[in-house]
Amino acid sequence: HVQLVESGGGSVQAGGSLRLSCAASGYAVTSHCMGWFRQAPGKEHEGVATIYSSDGRTTYADSVKGRFTISMDNTKNTLYLQMSELKPEDSAMYYCAAHRYGWTWSSVCARRQDADFDYWGQGTQVTVA
Numbered sequence: 867h868v869q870l871v872e873s874g875g876g877s878v879q880a881g882g883s884l885r886l887s888c889a890a891s892g893y894a895v896t897s898h899c900m901g902w903f904r905q906a907p908g909k910e911h912e913g914v915a916t917i918y919s920s921d922g923r924t925t926y927a928d929s930v931k932g933r934f935t936i937s938m939d940n941t942k943n944t945l946y947l948q949m950s951e952l953k954p955e956d957s958a959m960y961y962c963a964a965h966r967y968g969w970t971w972s973s974v975c976a977r978r979q980d981a982d983f984d985y986w987g988q989g990t991q992v993t994v995a
Contacts, residue, residue, distance in 0.1 A: 868892045868985045870962045875990030882952050882994075888945040888962030888987055895919050896940050897968035899975035901983065902947045904958035904992075913978035914960070915947065918971045925978045929955070952994045962987040 870893075874886040886902070901916035915936035916925045924936055935948040945962055963983035965974045974982045 868964070868966075870964060870985055870987035872960065872962045872987040872990040875960060875992045877993045877995065878952055879995050880953060883948070883950045884952065884992060886947040886949065886960055886962075886990060886992075888947075890943045890945065890964065893943070893964060893985065895938055895943055895945065895964070899965045899970050899983075900938065900945045901963050901975070901978060902936060902945075902960055903963055903980050903983075904956075904960045906958040909958075911980045912958075913980060916975045916978045917945070918975040920969070920971070923971060923975065925976060927978070949992075952992075954994045957992060957994045959989040959991050961989045 869891045871889045897920045899918050902914040903911050904914050905911045914927055917936045917938055919938050933951045937946045964985040966984040
């Protein structure tokens with residue numbers, strides 16, 4: 867049974883920073899694609915970032931490029947999203963996601979589309995004033 871649990875959300879002033887964490891259980895992140903997605907009220911899901919653990923390749927939405935950094939700690943089986951220079955537009959529920967199979971850079975990670983992911987966390991709220 868795979869479980870993803872996000873943490874680290876909260877309220878922050880514009881220009882501030884937050885680090886989101888996603889602890890995975892029943893799942894080995896090595897050689898897998900994981901990502902962060904977000905959704906604000908009235909808006910569609912947005913793929914924020916993905917990371918392919920086999921070689922560290924990442925993708926970012928244009929809206930967060932240069933401000934957010936996705937990373938993975940294989941020993942802790944945890945995914946992170948370091949968010950800096952936060953803007954009010956970043957306010958959303960942030961979800962951690964994972965694909966059920968490994969070796970999926972081109973088919974999953976590079977595409978950064980929510981429909982490709984199989985496991986989802988409950989979400990953590992980020993509010994930027």
